[in-house]
Amino acid sequence: MKMLIEGGTVIDPAAGFEGPADLVIENGKIAGIVKPGAGPKDSEIITAKGCIICPGLVDIHTHLREPGYEYKETIATGSRAAAAGGVTSMACMANTNPVNDNGSVTEFILKQARAYAVVRVYPIGAVTKGQQGEALAEIGDMREAGAVALSDDGSVVADSDLMRRGLEYAKTFGLCVVTHSEDMSLVGEGVMNEGFVSTELGLPAAPHEAEEIMIFRDVTLAALTGARVHIAHVTTSGGVQIIREAKKRGIAVTAETCPHYITLTDDAVRTFDTNTKVNPPLRTQDDVDAVIEGLADGTIDAVASDHAPHVNDDKEVEFIYAKSGMIGLETLLPLSLALVEQKKLSMSRLIRALTELPAGIISIDAGTLKTGAGADVTVFDPTEEWVYDVSKSLSKSRNTPFAGAAMRGRVKLTVVGGKVVYRDGTIV
Amino acid sequence: MSETLTHAAKEISWDKKDLLDIKSLSADEIELVLNTAESFKQISERDIKKVPTLRGKTVITLFYEASTRTRVSFEIAGKRLSADTVNISTSTSSVQKGETLIDMAKNLEAMAPDAIIMRHNVPGAPYILASRLAASIINAGDGAHEHPTQALLDAFTIREKKGRFEKLRVSLIGDIAHSRVARSNIFCLTKLGANVTVSGPATMLPRYVERLGVRVVSTIQEAVEGSDVIMMLRIQKERMGKVLFPSTRDYSRFFGLTPDVMRGALPDAIVMHPGPMNRGVEISSEVADGPYSVILDQVTNGVAVRMAILYLLLGRGGGYEDAH
Numbered sequence: 001m002k003m004l005i006e007g008g009t010v011i012d013p014a015a016g017f018e019g020p021a022d023l024v025i026e027n028g029k030i031a032g033i034v035k036p037g038a039g040p041k042d043s044e045i046i047t048a049k050g051c052i053i054c055p056g057l058v059d060i061h062t063h064l065r066e067p068g069y070e071y072k073e074t075i076a077t078g079s080r081a082a083a084a085g086g087v088t089s090m091a092c093m094a095n096t097n098p099v100n101d102n103g104s105v106t107e108f109i110l111k112q113a114r115a116y117a118v119v120r121v122y123p124i125g126a127v128t129k130g131q132q133g134e135a136l137a138e139i140g141d142m143r144e145a146g147a148v149a150l151s152d153d154g155s156v157v158a159d160s161d162l163m164r165r166g167l168e169y170a171k172t173f174g175l176c177v178v179t180h181s182e183d184m185s186l187v188g189e190g191v192m193n194e195g196f197v198s199t200e201l202g203l204p205a206a207p208h209e210a211e212e213i214m215i216f217r218d219v220t221l222a223a224l225t226g227a228r229v230h231i232a233h234v235t236t237s238g239g240v241q242i243i244r245e246a247k248k249r250g251i252a253v254t255a256e257t258c259p260h261y262i263t264l265t266d267d268a269v270r271t272f273d274t275n276t277k278v279n280p281p282l283r284t285q286d287d288v289d290a291v292i293e294g295l296a297d298g299t300i301d302a303v304a305s306d307h308a309p310h311v312n313d314d315k316e317v318e319f320i321y322a323k324s325g326m327i328g329l330e331t332l333l334p335l336s337l338a339l340v341e342q343k344k345l346s347m348s349r350l351i352r353a354l355t356e357l358p359a360g361i362i363s364i365d366a367g368t369l370k371t372g373a374g375a376d377v378t379v380f381d382p383t384e385e386w387v388y389d390v391s392k393s394l395s396k397s398r399n400t401p402f403a404g405a406a407m408r409g410r411v412k413l414t415v416v417g418g419k420v421v422y423r424d425g426t427i428v
Numbered sequence: 429m430s431e432t433l434t435h436a437a438k439e440i441s442w443d444k445k446d447l448l449d450i451k452s453l454s455a456d457e458i459e460l461v462l463n464t465a466e467s468f469k470q471i472s473e474r475d476i477k478k479v480p481t482l483r484g485k486t487v488i489t490l491f492y493e494a495s496t497r498t499r500v501s502f503e504i505a506g507k508r509l510s511a512d513t514v515n516i517s518t519s520t521s522s523v524q525k526g527e528t529l530i531d532m533a534k535n536l537e538a539m540a541p542d543a544i545i546m547r548h549n550v551p552g553a554p555y556i557l558a559s560r561l562a563a564s565i566i567n568a569g570d571g572a573h574e575h576p577t578q579a580l581l582d583a584f585t586i587r588e589k590k591g592r593f594e595k596l597r598v599s600l601i602g603d604i605a606h607s608r609v610a611r612s613n614i615f616c617l618t619k620l621g622a623n624v625t626v627s628g629p630a631t632m633l634p635r636y637v638e639r640l641g642v643r644v645v646s647t648i649q650e651a652v653e654g655s656d657v658i659m660m661l662r663i664q665k666e667r668m669g670k671v672l673f674p675s676t677r678d679y680s681r682f683f684g685l686t687p688d689v690m691r692g693a694l695p696d697a698i699v700m701h702p703g704p705m706n707r708g709v710e711i712s713s714e715v716a717d718g719p720y721s722v723i724l725d726q727v728t729n730g731v732a733v734r735m736a737i738l739y740l741l742l743g744r745g746g747g748y749e750d751a752h
Contacts, residue, residue, distance in 0.1 A: 199634040200451070202551045202572030202611055207635075272552030316530055318550035320571075 004039040008048030013352035014368035025375040028418035055355040056088025056376030061304035068097025073309040076116035080394040081329040083422035086378035086411035089366045094126040101126035101137035103145035118421040122148040127166040131155040143173045148362040151178035167227035176228040181214035193281040197266040212238035219246035231255040235280045237290035244299040256302040259335035274315045274322035275401040302358040305332040309397030337409035379413035442740045446558040446565040449574040450615040464736035482511035485542040491517045492548045505734035564741040572606045579612035581733040593620035599651040602661030603632040609702045627651035631672045659700045676709045686712045698722045
């Protein structure tokens with residue numbers, strides 16, 4: 001089985017390659033990047049004229065809701081949305097029901113993924129039992145079952161000693177700990193960013209300092225323990241600065257942000273649209289600018305979707321009562337591409353933030369087109385303009401503030417392990 | 429009277445289906461409401477306090493928070509315009525009751541009301557109804573966001589007593605952060621050209637409050653000095669101890685409006701309070717019942733302003749003129 005993707009521009013930051021080339025796939029593996037027209041003609045040929053051919057995207061922050069909340073999303077539907085978004089590998093958070101805090105749940109997720117997912121799924125285990133922040137979860141057990149990282153995500157581990165022990169134990173097993181860094185006591189009842197907009201709207205608000213305090217604690221504990229800490233969804237200018245300093249000091253910390261934190265501000269909340277309610281909250285333009293700068297200078301390593309599906313019943317309520325989060329797998333790439341369009345990021349830097357670097361953070365073998373690597377490939381047209389029709393989303397949920405938004409850049413083809421899983425708007 | 433109304437309505441048109449906030453109103457629209465209310469005030473002074481303007485219209489008050497004054501004021505306003513008023517009070521939130529706000533709204537809509545006057549504890553809740561229902565939605569207070577009719581009746585009272593807004597010095601004192609009355613009044617008065625000052629302990633001042641175009645002072649004495657209008661805000665006692673202030677004793681000592689503080693006021697200053705008052709906490713009885721106080725005028729004017737709002741939202745298309 002040979003496949004030739006020809007006529008496009010290949011960008012593989014991990015291999016340091018960027019230029020017009022064709023990609024040869026054989027037996028599910030990358031067989032090589034060749035000069036235009038130099039590929040074997042006895043292949044299945046896919047034309048990628050005007051498109052970029054890059055490693056399949058790696059999204060290290062998703063919520064697939066299975067087990068427990070299958071009415072919001074399943075591993076099957078989440079994986080289809082991923083394929084449509086050009087995501088070939090994704091890590092799913094542990095806040096399922098039951099929580100993924102032991103090997104049996106990890107195994108269940110992987111079993112469902114093998115049976116129903118069209119892309120690769122990597123479970124993230126909980127740091128503490130039931131994500132209750134009281135006792136360590138069975139980390140070794142989950143590691144053995146296939147967990148790639150640990151996180152209590154939105155259920156922040158408030159107890160600093162427990163966090164320290166979790167980091168130490170995770171280090172023993174070579175696992176990275178992903179933190180939702182917010183001091184929840186300072187967040188209080190906050191449902192949006194505390195700023196001028198919240199002052200006008202009268203909604204309870206959380207200060208950006210809540211994020212900064214916790215990022216500082218978490219990088220400090222990373223220094224103390226020598227464990228690898230990954231700061232999820234960085235949203236604040238101050239947070240970026242703390243991570244930048246930590247990296248300078250040689251602390252083993254990585255960080256991600258999400259497309260909504262580089263495209264929207266708390267101004268979006270003015271409509272009281274509950275799809276703008278997300279955790280951490282949308283911040284100010286100064287924060288957006290600082291986060292983009294952090295991405296550009298490498299302080300922030302990766303962009304992840306924080307795909308968080310919720311059904312309409314969870315969102316069509318008063319703002320304070322609405323669940324937090326938005327779906328994001330299908331819009332991860334086009335929203336991020338806006339930074340390239342605005343010349344704030346080079347195309348290769350962005351692709352690196354969506355492939356090689358996130359793969360490294362969760363230590364999976366993905367994110368490159370090097371010869372011999374698994375043939376996970378994404379082909380996208382960087383200039384195609386389209387409108388995001390969320391009613392056609394492959395996710396089970398519809399919660400996004402980008403419904404009906406104009407997008408630039410569109411995924412045309414997604415290949416997982418040499419097999420085409422998505423092509424021109426359809427799951428294959 | 430109808431001449432005045434026709435005159436006002438011709439110069440500035442009112443094209444809004446709902447009254448959700450002051451923020452999106454223009455100064456002209458606010459003036460239109462005040463001018464309209466001027467005409468309606470006379471009705472309340474007659475022996476027979478009723479006109480047929482809104483005959484056949486159905487007005488529902490839907491209150492998710494306890495309220496006496498505002499609800500009764502709206503009900504009286506509706507009745508004096510001959511609308512049929514129906515009151516729904518629900519002490520528990522819709523979520524706790526198990527019925528969503530949208531379901532509740534759809535059920536009400538099925539009974540074809542012309543207006544729904546809504547109070548809710550969550551900012552933005554009336555917007556959910558406004559975008560989904562054909563009925564006019566009037567925000568009677570949504571959490572700490574806005575309370576537009578309160579600001580309009582306050583503006584009406586200020587204009588009645590002071591005759592102008594331009595460069596008028598108005599001080600709001602108390603819990604600005606959690607007060608919908610403060611927000612609506614700040615939006616309203618700054619649009620009308622007044623110079624607004626806010627004061628309260630820092631726990632009660634929202635972040636970047638100065639960007640609302642107000643001056644911030646830290647003592648009640650500074651706020652009172654030179655002010656034409658002193659507007660006290662209600663302290664929510666349930667917030668005591670937890671976050672905003674240690675005790676009513678401490679609060680009243682430093683932020684209560686007492687005769688002693690009033691010694692620094694202008695002789696013709698007026699004192700306002702949206703009610704209900706915590707006597708002896710944010711305002712002493714001597715001041716509340718004293719010569720500076722226009723607190724009961726606010727309540728009287730509330731009916732006229734709410735009649736004006738109901739008229740502007742429901743009575744267009746000649747209803748009022750037909751009745752005269």
